[in-house]
Amino acid sequence: MASSRLFRNFPAISYVVLIYGFIFLPVVVLVLFSFQDSRIPIPPFDGPSLKWYGAILDDRRMMDALFNSVTVGLLSSMVSVVLGFLAAYSLARLNIPGARFFQGLLIAPLTVSYLIIAMGLLITFTELGIPKSLLTVGIGHVVINMPLCFAILYSQMGEHQANVERAARDLGAHDLQVMLLVSVPMLWPALFASFVLSVTFSWDEFIIAFMVSRFDVTLPVEIWSMLRSGLNPKTNAVGSLVFMVSFVVVLLLDVLISRTRRL
Amino acid sequence: MQALTSRSGRGWALLAPALLWTVAFFFMPLVIMGAYSLWQRVGMRLVRTVSGSNYEQFLAKSYFLDSLINSLEVTAIVTVVSVLLAYPLAWILAVRVPTRWQHIALILAILPFWTSYVVRSYSWLLVLSEGGIISNFLLDVGITDAPVSFANNRGATVVGFVHFFVMLLTLTIYANLVQLPESYRKAAADLGAGPVRSFIHVILPLTLPGVVVGAFLTFVLCIGDYITPQILGGNRELLLPQTIMLQISRRSDFPMASALAMILMMVISIVYVACARWLKLDRV
Amino acid sequence: MTEESVRFLDIGMRFGATVALVGINLSITEGSYVVLLGPSGGGKTTLLNILGGFLEPTSGRIEIKGEDMAGVPAAKRPTATVFQDYALFPHMSIEGNVAFGLKMRKVPRAAREIRVSKALAMVKLGPVAQNRVHELSGGQRQRVALARSLVVEPSVLLLDEPLGALDLKLRRQMQDELKAIQKRVGTTFVHVTHDQEEAMAIADTIVVMNRGSIEDVGTPERVYLRPATRFTANFMGESNILTGRVTEVSGEFVTVATANTNMAVRGTVPVDYEVAISIRPEHLHTEDKSGRIQLGTGYVTEYGFRGTHHQCTVRMERFDTPLRVRLPQSKIPASGEQLTLYVDPDDAVLLDR
Numbered sequence: 001m002a003s004s005r006l007f008r009n010f011p012a013i014s015y016v017v018l019i020y021g022f023i024f025l026p027v028v029v030l031v032l033f034s035f036q037d038s039r040i041p042i043p044p045f046d047g048p049s050l051k052w053y054g055a056i057l058d059d060r061r062m063m064d065a066l067f068n069s070v071t072v073g074l075l076s077s078m079v080s081v082v083l084g085f086l087a088a089y090s091l092a093r094l095n096i097p098g099a100r101f102f103q104g105l106l107i108a109p110l111t112v113s114y115l116i117i118a119m120g121l122l123i124t125f126t127e128l129g130i131p132k133s134l135l136t137v138g139i140g141h142v143v144i145n146m147p148l149c150f151a152i153l154y155s156q157m158g159e160h161q162a163n164v165e166r167a168a169r170d171l172g173a174h175d176l177q178v179m180l181l182v183s184v185p186m187l188w189p190a191l192f193a194s195f196v197l198s199v200t201f202s203w204d205e206f207i208i209a210f211m212v213s214r215f216d217v218t219l220p221v222e223i224w225s226m227l228r229s230g231l232n233p234k235t236n237a238v239g240s241l242v243f244m245v246s247f248v249v250v251l252l253l254d255v256l257i258s259r260t261r262r263l
Numbered sequence: 264m265q266a267l268t269s270r271s272g273r274g275w276a277l278l279a280p281a282l283l284w285t286v287a288f289f290f291m292p293l294v295i296m297g298a299y300s301l302w303q304r305v306g307m308r309l310v311r312t313v314s315g316s317n318y319e320q321f322l323a324k325s326y327f328l329d330s331l332i333n334s335l336e337v338t339a340i341v342t343v344v345s346v347l348l349a350y351p352l353a354w355i356l357a358v359r360v361p362t363r364w365q366h367i368a369l370i371l372a373i374l375p376f377w378t379s380y381v382v383r384s385y386s387w388l389l390v391l392s393e394g395g396i397i398s399n400f401l402l403d404v405g406i407t408d409a410p411v412s413f414a415n416n417r418g419a420t421v422v423g424f425v426h427f428f429v430m431l432l433t434l435t436i437y438a439n440l441v442q443l444p445e446s447y448r449k450a451a452a453d454l455g456a457g458p459v460r461s462f463i464h465v466i467l468p469l470t471l472p473g474v475v476v477g478a479f480l481t482f483v484l485c486i487g488d489y490i491t492p493q494i495l496g497g498n499r500e501l502l503l504p505q506t507i508m509l510q511i512s513r514r515s516d517f518p519m520a521s522a523l524a525m526i527l528m529m530v531i532s533i534v535y536v537a538c539a540r541w542l543k544l545d546r547v
Numbered sequence: 548m549t550e551e552s553v554r555f556l557d558i559g560m561r562f563g564a565t566v567a568l569v570g571i572n573l574s575i576t577e578g579s580y581v582v583l584l585g586p587s588g589g590g591k592t593t594l595l596n597i598l599g600g601f602l603e604p605t606s607g608r609i610e611i612k613g614e615d616m617a618g619v620p621a622a623k624r625p626t627a628t629v630f631q632d633y634a635l636f637p638h639m640s641i642e643g644n645v646a647f648g649l650k651m652r653k654v655p656r657a658a659r660e661i662r663v664s665k666a667l668a669m670v671k672l673g674p675v676a677q678n679r680v681h682e683l684s685g686g687q688r689q690r691v692a693l694a695r696s697l698v699v700e701p702s703v704l705l706l707d708e709p710l711g712a713l714d715l716k717l718r719r720q721m722q723d724e725l726k727a728i729q730k731r732v733g734t735t736f737v738h739v740t741h742d743q744e745e746a747m748a749i750a751d752t753i754v755v756m757n758r759g760s761i762e763d764v765g766t767p768e769r770v771y772l773r774p775a776t777r778f779t780a781n782f783m784g785e786s787n788i789l790t791g792r793v794t795e796v797s798g799e800f801v802t803v804a805t806a807n808t809n810m811a812v813r814g815t816v817p818v819d820y821e822v823a824i825s826i827r828p829e830h831l832h833t834e835d836k837s838g839r840i841q842l843g844t845g846y847v848t849e850y851g852f853r854g855t856h857h858q859c860t861v862r863m864e865r866f867d868t869p870l871r872v873r874l875p876q877s878k879i880p881a882s883g884e885q886l887t888l889y890v891d892p893d894d895a896v897l898l899d900r
Binding site for chain 1: 273281282295299372374387527
Binding site: 444446447449450451452453454455456457460464465468469 | 599600601620621622623626627628630631632634636637638647648650651652695696699
């Protein structure tokens with residue numbers, strides 16, 4: 001009985017194994033050879049050694065870039081969530097003539113390649129004489145993340161939420177109280193999700209950060225300049241580090257979210 | 264002040280920051296870029312006279328035109344291959360895997376998302392390059408007797424892209440499949456459809472809009488990507504984003520780069536309109 | 548001689564440690580309208596799914612027209628199902644939905660078109676044949692689902708809470724329509740619901756189910772007037788339950804001593820048995836007539852007008868629980884009013900305690 005079921009499922013199982021193998025292969029190789037002892041991360045494996053991780057942690061530029069990435073990610077995401085929330089609240093709740101049109105305007109950046117946004121910003125900043133810096137990178141990241149936050153939050157401000165807000169107003173809350181005491185707490189999961197998503201996108205964004213930054217750069221740009229030196233276990237080490245940290249953070253968030261959902 | 268206390272006045276005040284930001288840092292740059300694409304760079308100077316010479320050059324020089332054709336070819340291959348690989352996986356996850364395992368299977372399926380975007384392509388270099396994992400494996404097995412390279416060509420670029428988009432499309436298609444009520448499949452079976460015909464007549468048409476949305480996303484992200492072809496593709500053929508970057512970094516020719524970016528945007532718009540049309544037609 | 552359409556033989560079903568059905572034995576007559584009635588979790592939907600081929604029972608067997616259905620998948624069974632959410636295919640027109648089953652059976656196009664238009668005419672949806680599913684109202688969707696299942700000419704039609712999504716008025720209207728259509732096509736209908744009024748209105752046979760087993764099977768009149776179990780008495784409309792002990796057996800009657808009176812009730816139970824007596828609220832009267840027994844006196848605690856009658860709660864001397872009584876329209880009760888209640892022994896039903 002069990003063997004016949006295995007036989008029936010064999011094509012499906014082998015397909016899943018193959019695709020997962022394909023998906024995992026480069027990650028496994030990346031992490032494995034980050035522990036390489038010699039200078040080239042190709043077989044034979046001669047580790048394990050932690051010296052490349054040491055090299056990364058000692059690399060001043062890399063640590064600066066890491067710090068820059070975190071700063072830009074957190075700040076630009078905060079701006080994105082706040083602006084996206086205000087716009088969503090305004091379009092969903094207050095009678096704005098032509099709301100659909102503005103909705104279209106706000107999510108327009110989602111339909112364009114980052115490369116085009118990056119080029120537009122580069123030319124504009126050059127034209128206006130604004131120096132390239134982490135600030136301009138942050139501005140660019142708000143451009144790509146705000147539409148996302150807006151779309152997520154707007155979709156959550158449905159009829160149910162509107163009714164609860166009406167009830168609050170009926171009980172005597174004025175607009176600001178409604179927003180802060182009812183709307184924001186009710187939307188908390190969506191606000192949190194859009195913030196996390198924004199941080200993730202900003203953290204991983206390359207082309208805008210590459211084109212509109214100059215001396216201070218973010219982590220992907222710093223890794224990119226290291227890549228030019230070819231295969232290097234140090235790149236493996238920094239890649240593995242980013243991977244492991246991101247994965248742990250995602251797992252923690254996942255556990256946290258499923259916990260709060262259960263409560 | 265009177266206007267601000269009114270309801271719609273307050274609405275405008277809340278909307279204004281987001282709107283101004285989008286206009287100042289998205290629409291205005293597009294307009295400026297559009298203007299640049301009509302100007303020229305002569306020597307080291309920018310000449311602000313309107314002409315279509317950049318676009319003429321694009322059509323005249325095979326160097327530019329080929330990069331667009333390469334981009335379209337690579338993107339088409341990547342999109343089709345990714346959909347074909349992802350659909351069965353999403354199907355197996357949604358239908359054959361017990362519910363309590365699905366969550367874990369999905370988290371595992373998108374595991375490589377959490378490597379840095381720049382590093383993802385690099386890690387394929389470790390696998391495909393001369394002396395890399397595959398080359399070494401072939402040597403060990405005895406199929407080849409010298410290290411071989413699978414990197415620095417179109418195939419490597421496609422592999423790098425497909426790797427990313429299989430994950431993305433599996434998620435999209437899976438989400439579509441699980442939200443189909445189970446009763447559709449039951450109803451089809453009840454009315455006499457076997458598994459194959461139930462799939463062709465009911466499941467596939469119902470998930471097709473989701474597949475098209477996913478495929479469009481794949482198309483946009485793929486055709487605008489610079490990193491993957493730059494790391495994996497070598498320099499025998501260039502894709503459009505690489506050509507654009509070369510205009511900027513090597514030649515500082517912003518007008519030409521702008522023209523190429525406008526062309527890229529036009530291509531995306533055409534595909535967008537086609538997809539939107541199809542989706543709308545399907546719904547009515 | 549009536550022919551047998553479906554037969555369940557000792558069906559049992561368990562999901563892991565949960566027992567969903569136990570010892571189900573039931574025969575369904577060809578061409579009858581059978582309603583499986585019970586509270587949610589009673590096992591009625593599970594039984595329907597087993598009949599439709601969506602679940603394999605853990606034990607027992609099912610026959611449709613004498614043929615064993617073990618291992619026969621849903622697609623190959625002579626059954627068709629109207630699903631609770633209708634499961635209409637949203638990407639097809641109404642016509643496309645109804646034609647689907649015929650297409651799967653490879654019915655040629657010409658014949659298919661005729662049968663589809665006939666089926667749509669039967670449910671009065673001919674004019675909207677080309678419309679999409681989302682353009683229809685709830686009642687119309689219900690009819691499409693019905694037409695889609697009937698057009699393949701199943702020998703048994705299964706309906707899983709088919710009226711559950713409709714509002715009350717439409718529901719009563721669709722009940723009549725369902726019943727009329729069933730009489731016209733003559734197909735055996737097996738209909739699942741938890742609404743006892745719906746069940747009484749349409750069923751030829753009601754099967755009352757609770758906790759995975761059958762409590763009672765019979766015509767609506769039989770099940771309502773002479774319920775077989777205490778559960779049935781309570782679930783089908785309202786009942787007053789008195790408990791007592793058998794003191795005497797004489798012919799068709801037994802005498803039961805309840806808390807405040809001795810009652811003669813039709814039934815055969817040995818002396819000293821603990822029993823229950825069920826009396827419907829409309830069977831309690833305020834005036835004495837020949838053959839009626841006096842139950843005692845009490846006073847009205849609550850009352851309300853229900854259109855066809857006044858519903859009262861009467862607190863009886865020496866009774867643990869108050870009685871529910873229906874007084875005629877003309878007799879307007881007052882709070883605290885003293886009432887003497889009488890019952891016809893034939894209206895009192897003897898039940899196991």
